[in-house]
Amino acid sequence: MRNLDQWYEATLTSSVQITPTVRQFTIDCPQIATSAPGSHINVRVYIDGRPDHRSYSVVGHPSEGGVIIAVKYLPQSRGGSAYMWSLAAGARIWLTPPASDFELSFNSAEYLLLAGGIGITPVIRMAETLMSQGKPVRLLYAARSRDELAYAGRLQEALAHRLEVFVADEERFIDLAQAINSLAPAGELYMCGPLGLMEAVRAIWTASTRDISRLHYETFGSSGRHPAKAFSVQISNLGIEVQIPQDRSLLDALSDAGVQVLSDCRRGECGLCALEVVAMEGEVDHRDVFFSPEQHRETRFICACVSRMAQGRLVIETAYEGDPVLRTLP
Amino acid sequence: MSSKKDQTFPMNAWYVAAWDAEVSRKLLARTICEKDLVLYRKLDGTAAALADACWHRLVPLSAGRLEGDELVCGYHGLRFNTSGRCTHMPSQETINPSACVKSYPVVERHRFVWIWPGDPAQADPALVPDLGWFEDPDWAGDGRMTEVRADYRLVIDNLMDLTHETYVHASTIGNEALAEAPFKPSYGAKTASITRWVLDGEPPPFWAAQLDKPGLVDRWQYIHFLAPSIVVLDVGVAPAGSGAPQGDRSQGVSMWVIHVPTPSRLDTCYYFWCHLRNYRQHDQGLTRRIMDAAGGILREDEDVIEAQQRAMERNPGRDFNNLNIDAGSLWARNRIQALIDAEAPALLKVVGI
Numbered sequence: 177m178r179n180l181d182q183w184y185e186a187t188l189t190s191s192v193q194i195t196p197t198v199r200q201f202t203i204d205c206p207q208i209a210t211s212a213p214g215s216h217i218n219v220r221v222y223i224d225g226r227p228d229h230r231s232y233s234v235v236g237h238p239s240e241g242g243v244i245i246a247v248k249y250l251p252q253s254r255g256g257s258a259y260m261w262s263l264a265a266g267a268r269i270w271l272t273p274p275a276s277d278f279e280l281s282f283n284s285a286e287y288l289l290l291a292g293g294i295g296i297t298p299v300i301r302m303a304e305t306l307m308s309q310g311k312p313v314r315l316l317y318a319a320r321s322r323d324e325l326a327y328a329g330r331l332q333e334a335l336a337h338r339l340e341v342f343v344a345d346e347e348r349f350i351d352l353a354q355a356i357n358s359l360a361p362a363g364e365l366y367m368c369g370p371l372g373l374m375e376a377v378r379a380i381w382t383a384s385t386r387d388i389s390r391l392h393y394e395t396f397g398s399s400g401r402h403p404a405k406a407f408s409v410q411i412s413n414l415g416i417e418v419q420i421p422q423d424r425s426l427l428d429a430l431s432d433a434g435v436q437v438l439s440d441c442r443r444g445e446c447g448l449c450a451l452e453v454v455a456m457e458g459e460v461d462h463r464d465v466f467f468s469p470e471q472h473r474e475t476r477f478i479c480a481c482v483s484r485m486a487q488g489r490l491v492i493e494t495a496y497e498g499d500p501v502l503r504t505l506p
Numbered sequence: 507m508s509s510k511k512d513q514t515f516p517m518n519a520w521y522v523a524a525w526d527a528e529v530s531r532k533l534l535a536r537t538i539c540e541k542d543l544v545l546y547r548k549l550d551g552t553a554a555a556l557a558d559a560c561w562h563r564l565v566p567l568s569a570g571r572l573e574g575d576e577l578v579c580g581y582h583g584l585r586f587n588t589s590g591r592c593t594h595m596p597s598q599e600t601i602n603p604s605a606c607v608k609s610y611p612v613v614e615r616h617r618f619v620w621i622w623p624g625d626p627a628q629a630d631p632a633l634v635p636d637l638g639w640f641e642d643p644d645w646a647g648d649g650r651m652t653e654v655r656a657d658y659r660l661v662i663d664n665l666m667d668l669t670h671e672t673y674v675h676a677s678t679i680g681n682e683a684l685a686e687a688p689f690k691p692s693y694g695a696k697t698a699s700i701t702r703w704v705l706d707g708e709p710p711p712f713w714a715a716q717l718d719k720p721g722l723v724d725r726w727q728y729i730h731f732l733a734p735s736i737v738v739l740d741v742g743v744a745p746a747g748s749g750a751p752q753g754d755r756s757q758g759v760s761m762w763v764i765h766v767p768t769p770s771r772l773d774t775c776y777y778f779w780c781h782l783r784n785y786r787q788h789d790q791g792l793t794r795r796i797m798d799a800a801g802g803i804l805r806e807d808e809d810v811i812e813a814q815q816r817a818m819e820r821n822p823g824r825d826f827n828n829l830n831i832d833a834g835s836l837w838a839r840n841r842i843q844a845l846i847d848a849e850a851p852a853l854l855k856v857v858g859i
């Protein structure tokens with residue numbers, strides 16, 4: 177069960193650049209006073225004039241009267257960040273109440289938080305909340321370069337030695353196996369970051385004797401192993417070919433072309449939009465968490481809401497078979 | 507008038523209002539798609555359906571009586587003929603020319619009485635879905651109707667995902683293998699289907715008794731939704747390896763299970779169901795035993811569905827999270843919505859907006 181969408185009209189009060197690629201947005205929305213750590217809001221964005229929405233984690237509430245989010249500019253993505261970055265203070269903005277699919281439990285013996293890049297956003301308030309409750313917590317925060325460590329100062333202040341940063345430019349990387357092994361057996365891990373990081377953690381976790389229910393992660397399906405680029409797909413049962421622009425998902429481009437595909441979560445979790453792969457040459461950039469790594473290797477299906485072709489040719493099949501003949505008359 | 511988004515069923519469709527045997531010279535009140543109706547048989551045996559509210563002061567005509575083919579209101583004796591026209595008013599020599607109640611198109615076919623709640627001009631009897639198994643001597647069986655306090659689409663959801671059999675019907679038709687077997691969803695213009703085979707598996711108790719042969723079985727489930735409110739199941743088992751997946755079902759037992767959840771109000775439906783079999787067709791005791799067993803199985807479904815409806819009412823701002831297994835029900839709802847969307851302008855015309 178989840179909340180039905182409800183939209184509030186609000187005003188953008190400020191937009192401040194906090195790293196070379198991240199801007200922080202403060203939104204005045206009196207209806208939203210608080211939110212649980214780890215929760216996100218949906219914001220209405222316009223891509224080529226078409227309404228769509230993007231999910232952003234809430235990083236704070238200024239004096240309990242607004243909502244603060246942070247948006248990383250991703251030039252090779254589907255256009256949500258470019259739209260957000262185009263907004264200036266005073267802009268009208270539509271958003272949903274905060275919701276959390278990434279809820280923090282408060283009864284664990286120990287907490288390990290892992291964040292990569294902009295994945296820090298849902299983790300910030302988790303870390304602060306756990307610290308304020310005196311829980312044993314450790315945050316490992318990785319970024320490409322030191323100037324991309326958004327909110328490092330704020331976290332340093334809240335967490336002190338419980339924060340460890342890893343900067344790729346400085347050849348410092350998280351030893352994931354070691355970090356997980358040093359977590360108490362009944363401890364919980366919360367993570368958000370690029371797909372590669374999350375998959376590596378999932379692999380280590382499942383190979384251990386740890387209970388999978390103590391591994392928490394959140395994905396908005398926006399990151400893959402490759403930058404998003406335009407590609408085309410053939411749909412064998414409909415006999416058509418559809419071009420997928422760089423800034424549209426496979427699912428959206430198919431539905432623009434009148435191809436009917438089921439979908440629900442639109443972030444690679446539910447598996448309803450999975451399309452059967454008839455033929456494939458090249459590489460699919462699987463960005464969903466519905467299929468297992470083994471199923472990704474086989475590539476018998478592709479999750480249309482998030483996954484794309486990295487390169488090469490793709491032939492798929494939809495569920496259309498026409499109306500069946502149920503009774504054969506004698 | 508609810509908005510298009512709140513509309514849960516199309517109006518321009520044939521809906522099952524009753525089993526043939528339910529409609530008689532005794533007046534039968536039914537609410538179909540939020541329309542209150544009174545059903546009865548004329549002297550020539552054909553069925554008629556009128557709006558169940560007297561033109562005069564709205565008292566249900568179903569509380570009145572039949573005189574010949576005419577309905578007599580139980581309050582002041584106004585009489586209406588089968589087309590809904592008033593033929594008698596008390597204490598006056600004339601009849602108000604505008605006095606009539608709505609009459610609904612009716613067709614009796616495949617053991618059901620069907621009514622068309624929408625635009626009567628579009629009520630083509632050729633559009634009644636083909637449930638010809640009822641007339642086919644190869645198939646025998648019978649069914650019942652149960653009133654379910656739930657949105658009819660919850661019944662459809664339940665049928666379009668039979669993995670629930672493993673959990674809801676564990677003692678009769680469900681087992682673990684079924685919930686884990688792969689399935690294939692498909693759709694057409696007015697249909698949605700799910701196909702599932704469980705090969706070389708232990709038969710669940712109900713099917714073991716029907717087949718009455720030892721050993722493992724190949725089990726099939728072809729579930730077909732016919733928009734807006736019919737689900738027909740082509741189900742059965744055959745001895746494992748006897749060729750059923752390749753098309754030879756001669757060593758097995760097959761059933762066509764007809765499920766018709768007709769929307770009554772937004773939160774209630776009439777659930778018509780029937781099991782037709784292609785074996786021991788002359789064994790009427792078996793017809794009764796299957797109907798009784800099915801009644802027990804359906805009671806389990808109703809309990810879950812009614813609990814779900816109550817939970818939805820207690821959580822008005824919340825929606826379902828759908829899983830991959832819900833593909834069949836989502837395609838079915840998608841087909842229903844397409845019918846609703848297609849008729850929206852015509853509907854506005856009918857209600858005079």
